Amino acid sequence: MEIQGTRRVNLLARLGFVWAVLIAARLLQLQIVQHAKYQALARDQQEKTVEIRAPRGAILDRMGQRLALSLPVVSVCVNPLRLPDPALEANILARILDLDPAELLSRFQTASAAGRGFLWVKRRIEPEQARRLADLNFEWVELRTESVRFYPNKQLAAHVLGGVDFEENGNAGVELALNDELEGHPGERRVTVDPRKQSFHSTTDSEAIPGETIKLTIDSRIQFAAERELEKAVHQHGAKTGSVVVLDPRTGDVLAIANYPTYDPNEPPTKEQGLTPRDNLALSTPYEPGSVFKVITLTAALETTRLRPETIVPCGSTVTIAGRVIHDHGHYGSLPMEDVLARSSNTGAINIGLRVGDANMFEYMKRFGFGRPTGLTLPGESSGLVRPLRRWSKVSIGSVAMGHEVGVTTLQLAQACSVIASGGLLIRPRLVAGAATEPPVRVIQPETAITMRRMMEGVIIKPYGTGFHYAHIPGYTAAGKTGTAQTVDPKTGKYKSEYNASFMGFSPVTNPAVVVVVSLHGTHGEAGFGGPVSAPVFREVAAVALRILNVPKDLPDDAPETTSPVKADENDLSIAVLSPVPQPLAGASLAELSTATRAELSINDVPDQRSFSQPPEQLAGPTVPNFRGKSVRDVIEQSAALGIPVEYVGSGVARNQIPPAGALLPIGERVRVQFGH
Amino acid sequence: MATLATIFDRFFTVRAAEQAAPRTWEDEEPNRLRCFPNEDVYFFVKKIDNTQVVRESDPAARSTCWRVIGSCVAAAVLLIAVFLPSLYGLIAGYQLEALGQERQHLEIERSALQLEESRLMSPQRLEELARQQQFIDPAPAKVVYLDGKPEGILAKSIGGR
Numbered sequence: 138m139e140i141q142g143t144r145r146v147n148l149l150a151r152l153g154f155v156w157a158v159l160i161a162a163r164l165l166q167l168q169i170v171q172h173a174k175y176q177a178l179a180r181d182q183q184e185k186t187v188e189i190r191a192p193r194g195a196i197l198d199r200m201g202q203r204l205a206l207s208l209p210v211v212s213v214c215v216n217p218l219r220l221p222d223p224a225l226e227a228n229i230l231a232r233i234l235d236l237d238p239a240e241l242l243s244r245f246q247t248a249s250a251a252g253r254g255f256l257w258v259k260r261r262i263e264p265e266q267a268r269r270l271a272d273l274n275f276e277w278v279e280l281r282t283e284s285v286r287f288y289p290n291k292q293l294a295a296h297v298l299g300g301v302d303f304e305e306n307g308n309a310g311v312e313l314a315l316n317d318e319l320e321g322h323p324g325e326r327r328v329t330v331d332p333r334k335q336s337f338h339s340t341t342d343s344e345a346i347p348g349e350t351i352k353l354t355i356d357s358r359i360q361f362a363a364e365r366e367l368e369k370a371v372h373q374h375g376a377k378t379g380s381v382v383v384l385d386p387r388t389g390d391v392l393a394i395a396n397y398p399t400y401d402p403n404e405p406p407t408k409e410q411g412l413t414p415r416d417n418l419a420l421s422t423p424y425e426p427g428s429v430f431k432v433i434t435l436t437a438a439l440e441t442t443r444l445r446p447e448t449i450v451p452c453g454s455t456v457t458i459a460g461r462v463i464h465d466h467g468h469y470g471s472l473p474m475e476d477v478l479a480r481s482s483n484t485g486a487i488n489i490g491l492r493v494g495d496a497n498m499f500e501y502m503k504r505f506g507f508g509r510p511t512g513l514t515l516p517g518e519s520s521g522l523v524r525p526l527r528r529w530s531k532v533s534i535g536s537v538a539m540g541h542e543v544g545v546t547t548l549q550l551a552q553a554c555s556v557i558a559s560g561g562l563l564i565r566p567r568l569v570a571g572a573a574t575e576p577p578v579r580v581i582q583p584e585t586a587i588t589m590r591r592m593m594e595g596v597i598i599k600p601y602g603t604g605f606h607y608a609h610i611p612g613y614t615a616a617g618k619t620g621t622a623q624t625v626d627p628k629t630g631k632y633k634s635e636y637n638a639s640f641m642g643f644s645p646v647t648n649p650a651v652v653v654v655v656s657l658h659g660t661h662g663e664a665g666f667g668g669p670v671s672a673p674v675f676r677e678v679a680a681v682a683l684r685i686l687n688v689p690k691d692l693p694d695d696a697p698e699t700t701s702p703v704k705a706d707e708n709d710l711s712i713a714v715l716s717p718v719p720q721p722l723a724g725a726s727l728a729e730l731s732t733a734t735r736a737e738l739s740i741n742d743v744p745d746q747r748s749f750s751q752p753p754e755q756l757a758g759p760t761v762p763n764f765r766g767k768s769v770r771d772v773i774e775q776s777a778a779l780g781i782p783v784e785y786v787g788s789g790v791a792r793n794q795i796p797p798a799g800a801l802l803p804i805g806e807r808v809r810v811q812f813g814h
Numbered sequence: 815m816a817t818l819a820t821i822f823d824r825f826f827t828v829r830a831a832e833q834a835a836p837r838t839w840e841d842e843e844p845n846r847l848r849c850f851p852n853e854d855v856y857f858f859v860k861k862i863d864n865t866q867v868v869r870e871s872d873p874a875a876r877s878t879c880w881r882v883i884g885s886c887v888a889a890a891v892l893l894i895a896v897f898l899p900s901l902y903g904l905i906a907g908y909q910l911e912a913l914g915q916e917r918q919h920l921e922i923e924r925s926a927l928q929l930e931e932s933r934l935m936s937p938q939r940l941e942e943l944a945r946q947q948q949f950i951d952p953a954p955a956k957v958v959y960l961d962g963k964p965e966g967i968l969a970k971s972i973g974g975r
Contacts, residue, residue, distance in 0.1 A: 190918070192925070203932040208925045264926075289932035328911070337907040339914070361937035611953070684952070 187328050189341070191321030192284060193305055194348030196298060196312075198357040199390070199570055205298050205312070205402075207284045207305065207321075207348075211267035212260040214279050217248040226277060233269050234259045261285060274334065286312075288402045294360045296417040297353070297394050297515070297568070300402040309415060311351065311568070314514050321348040352570040354390035359383055362681035363395035366674045370657060371397045374670045376638070377659030380419035381674060382551040383682055384652040386558035386643060389567045389574060391513065392651070392682060394419050394548070420513060423521045423544030424658070427622030428481045428603075428667070429639045430540025432593065433553065435478055435486075437493045437501035439585045443796075444492060446475035446592055447782065452485035459531035463487065479595040479602040481619060483539050490538025498537055499526045504580035505553040506563055507545055512575070514568045521545045540620060551654040554641045557593065557616075558649035561586040590616050594646050607672030610644055610680050612690035617642020617675060619667035624658065636660045640671035644679050645691040651682045763798030764791045764810050772810055781808055789814040 167175060196205040213234065220226050227242035236259065248256045261283070262270075270280060286301045299310020306320070307313035324345030329338040363381040371379050376397075383393035398414040400406075406415065416422065438444045454468035465483040469476075477485030490498060502508065508523030522544030524533070529542075536542040545553075548566065556563050562577040593616035596602040597609055603619040620639035623632040639656045643649040655671040655678070664670070759781055764772045772791055776783040786809060793811040847857040933939065 190921075202935060203928060206925065206929060206932070208929055209922050264922075287929050289929055290936040290938065293937065335908065336911040337904060339911060358937055361941070365941075681951075 184327050184329050186342075187326055187339070188282070189324035189326055189343075189345035190282065190284070191323040191345035191347045193286065193301075193321050194319040194350045196319070197350060197352045198294075198355045198360075199353065199392075200356065200358075201352070202290075202357045204290060204294055204353070204355070204357065205286060205288050207286050209282045210261040210285050211264070212281050212283050213258040213262060213270065214281060215245075215256055215258055215277060216254050216279075217245050217256050218252070218254050220245060220249070220277055223249070226275075229273075229275075230258055230278070234262060234266055290357065290361075291403060292399045292401045293357060293364065294355055294394070295399050295402045296396045296415070296419070297355055297360075298402055299516075300415075310417070310515060311353065313516050315351055315569070319348045319351060322346040354385075354388075354392065354568055354570050355394070356392045356682075356685060358685050359678070359682045360393040360395065363393040363678045364397075364399065366677045367395045367397050367655070367657075368399075370655075370670060370674045374638070374657065374660045374665060376657040376665075376670070377635075378418055379655070379657040380547045381656075381678060382419050382547050382652075382654045383678060384551045384555055384566060384654075385686075386555035386564065386649050386652045389552075389555065389564035389577075390570070391566050391568050393678070417515065417517065418547070419656075420511070420515060420546050420548040421517045421519050423519045423546050423549075424624075424637055424656070425543065425622050426540040426545045426550060426639060427620035427637060428483075428486075428540055429550060429618045429620030429641050430543065430545070431478055431481065431486045431538065431620075432557065432589065432618050432641070433501055433505055433507075434490050434493065434498065434538040435474065435592065436505075436557070436581055436585060436589050437497050438474070438489045439588055440501070440581055441494070441497040442492050444474055444489065446473060446588060448474045450474050450477050450482075450485045450488050452477060452480075452482040452488070454484070456484040456487045456535070458487065458491065458535045461532060463535065475592040475595050476599070476601075478592050478618065479599045481596075481603045486538045487535040490534045493534070493538075495526060495529055495534050498534055499523075499529070501581075502537070502543065504563065505556055507543065507549055507553065511548055511552050511566050513548060513566050514572070518548070519544075519546050521549055540622065547654050547656045550639070550641050550656070551652055554643060554652045554654060556580055557586050557589045558643040558652050559586070590643075590646050590649075593618055593642065597642070603666075603668045604640065604642070604672045605668075607668050608640065608642060608676050610676050610683070612692050613644045613680075613683055613688070614646040614691050615642055615644035615676075615679065616646045616649075617672070619672060621666040634661065636665045638665055638667040638670035640667050640675045642672075642675050642679070644683060645688065647691060650686055650688040651679055653679045653682070761794070761796050761798055761800045761808055764794050764808070765798070767791050769812060776808070784809045785812065786810065787812040 190209055192209070193207040195203055195207070198204055213230070215226070215230075217223070223245040224242055227245055228238045230236065231238035231241045241258070244256065258278075267280060270278060284305055286305055288295070288298060295310075297310055299312040299314075300308055301312050302308050307316035312319065322345065325342040327340045327342060328336040330336045360383075363383055367379050367381045370376070379397045381393065381395040382391070384391055394417070396416070396418045400414040444450070449471045450473070452469040452472045453465075455462050455464050457463070463484070469480060469482055469485070472480065472482060472485055474485075474489065476482075477489065493501075502523050507521055510518040510520045512518075524542060529537075533542050552563070552566055555566075559577070560583045561579055561581040563580045564577045565574045567574050594614065596604045596618055597615050599605060604617055608615055608617050608619075617640055620637075620641075622637045622639075624635040624637055625631065626633045635658075637656060637658050638660045639654070641652070641654040643652040653675045655674040657670050657674075660666075660670050759779060761781065762775060762779060764775070764783075767775070768790060769785060769788060772783060772785070789812045791810050792813040795809045843858070845858050845860045847859055849856050
């Protein structure tokens with residue numbers, strides 16, 4: 138028995154050993170030799186990689202109203218080659234997704250016959266449909282999450298926002314300019330699932346980095362008002378295109394940029410539509426500004442000459458430049474410089490321009506920011522057109538003084554207008570709230586800016602001002618300038634009878650809170666001038682903006698209506714034939730929107746008309762007395778007795794005076810006397 | 815049945831039985847009753863009196879028993895202690911994943927609601943509603959400015975900034 142038991146145990150032990158060796162060998166094969174294979178198989182079965190959503194950043198307006206945001210949507214796709222029963226699957230999917238079963242089956246068969254392993258069944262399905270499909274958990278259906286960009290306000294601020302392509306990459310506007318900031322970087326995580334495909338563990342492989350939310354300076358309410366009034370004006374006056382820019386002159390914040398025509402960024406561009414509605418005209422298309430540019434001319438005159446608002450300037454029907462006699466629509470004889478602006482006298486502006494000179498004019502154009510982009514956070518901004526001084530002809534100063542031979546964008550005009558409104562500081566416009574911009578640069582003296590404000594106010598409050606009937610804002614003071622210029626025929630490169638009607642202005646006058654520049658292209662006839670066409674848009678948009686910005690009124694509520702029996706001079710059409718059309722503006726791409734003026738009058742010499750370029754003695758007045766050493770009271774008495782206007786600076790005893798004693802004081806100019814102790 | 819035991823019996827047990835001497839049943843089985851004639855049915859009688867049986871005290875066996883019980887309990891506790899966290903981890907994993915999916919779903923829902931809110935608050939729609947309600951823009955004289963007192967009751971009541 139003992140021997141039998143020992144044998145049994147030995148045999149059993151041997152068998153056990155063999156069994157153990159076999160098991161160990163198999164384990165070795167499974168766990169080590171074929172480790173990678175079985176690990177991959179296990180992973181395929183138990184793990185799946187899931188994308189962590191990183192939505193594109195939203196775009197907000199200055200009040201936090203969403204202008205653009207992304208939303209995940211589910212799309213359904215299948216592998217037609219792996220459908221167990223295409224007819225049955227087509228029937229099921231069609232029922233859930235509201236599709237035609239026969240058509241879907243046909244698509245399955247076509248794709249299968251073509252050997253295609255992927256087919257979108259339906260994209261961007263409803264959440265309820267996605268839930269039903271997910272609950273059914275079919276192995277042959279794949280639900281893919283896609284991100285879709287939505288613009289809830291449709292066409293509002295479309296040109297500012299731009300749009301995205303199918304991959305959600307920005308292709309215009311802020312979406313393109315700030316694509317890196319807005320773009321989200323999705324992460325990945327591995328999810329372990331049980332046999333019921335329910336996940337119970339996950340490991341993040343890479344973190345998702347959602348896109349930044351961008352807050353713009355745009356105010357959607359002001360933007361809406363600007364677009365509404367612009368569209369209304371375009372239809373009312375038969376214009377082709379137009380643009381409006383609203384700025385806060387104190388900060389440079391862009392409150393609105395409106396263009397017409399416009400588009401809905403939710404809709405992809407169509408061939409019929411073309412790209413024209415997607416052009417951001419306000420900053421990408423320069424044009425000759427016409428009379429609104431006289432503001433720059435007069436500012437330069439105030440800074441570089443002795444001309445003052447009261448200075449009498451010849452404003453006859455003709456003016457001679459470099460031997461050429463140029464005729465104008467108006468014959469005013471002589472006007473104070475402030476009325477040159479109010480009446481928009483072309484000959485007056487030319488005379489003032491001649492006084493300023495080429496170099497000074499060029500310098501002030503640069504100071505106001507013309508000829509270079511404003512640096513706004515939007516792609517495709519034009520730098521406009523400012524010819525180098527060496528390329529100026531002898532008559533260029535006359536053209537430039539009226540806003541010709543120079544190409545500007547509406548945004549550049551707004552920036553220039555902000556210089557006057559901000560008291561002489563060039564503040565770069567800003568589109569992203571809180572973004573750092575270049576520090577403001579003083580480009581003109583504060584006194585000059587204040588004088589220009591008063592003169593621009595005259596355009597609106599003087600009964601003969603070109604903006605008198607159209608730009609008055611109830612409850613607020615306002616200042617501005619109208620402008621009308623002829624557009625260029627792209628085929629001939631010559632000026633035609635269509636106008637570019639502009640208005641740039643700000644309100645209130647004493648502490649401007651809003652700058653509005655309006656430009657409509659393609660108006661006709663007398664009703665197509667800047668006053669009747671663009672000034673009302675300024676009025677309506679500025680009124681809305683002032684109310685929204687809570688700007689206190691600076692006029693009494695019971696202020697009388699600004700009506701006058703005097704007929705306002707609405708014709709501010711500037712002269713365009715002093716020199717040829719600037720080539721970049723006459724080119725095919727820009728010519729349609731560029732503008733210029735044309736002299737329609739025949740050349741008639743007016744012998745008694747004095748040219749402002751004539752020797753100054755012809756304009757001289759009384760001889761300047763010597764005020765040095767006198768008190769303020771004595772200077773006042775003496776100047777009053779002689780009828781000499783004096784500008785008093787400081788207090789105490791007169792220490793210096795300009796012009797010096799004995800000089801002839803030009804008519805309309807004043808003596809600047811500096812006092813000190 | 816071809817078990818290992820039968821295989822062993824086949825080789826060893828049968829051979830041992832063949833070598834044993836013949837025995838009578840009286841010798842070996844005193845409690846066996848006489849059999850019935852012509853019957854191959856046998857009856858056995860055995861009287862067992864357990865009334866006097868007293869279980870012998872065996873402290874060693876008892877302690878062994880308790881040790882086994884204790885070991886089993888300890889092993890069970892150890893097993894539970896080892897596997898319970900994993901089990902809880904598994905359950906928590908399911909809950910976390912479910913919560914994660916719910917959060918994702920809620921985020922999507924929130925985005926959808928934000929979109930809807932933005933659509934409802936769009937200036938176009940508000941103007942359309944105002945037109946339907948025959949609202950008009952306030953005249954300049956009707957606009958009241960709060961002169962920089964945003965904390966006032968009036969400011970709060972009209973949403974002053």
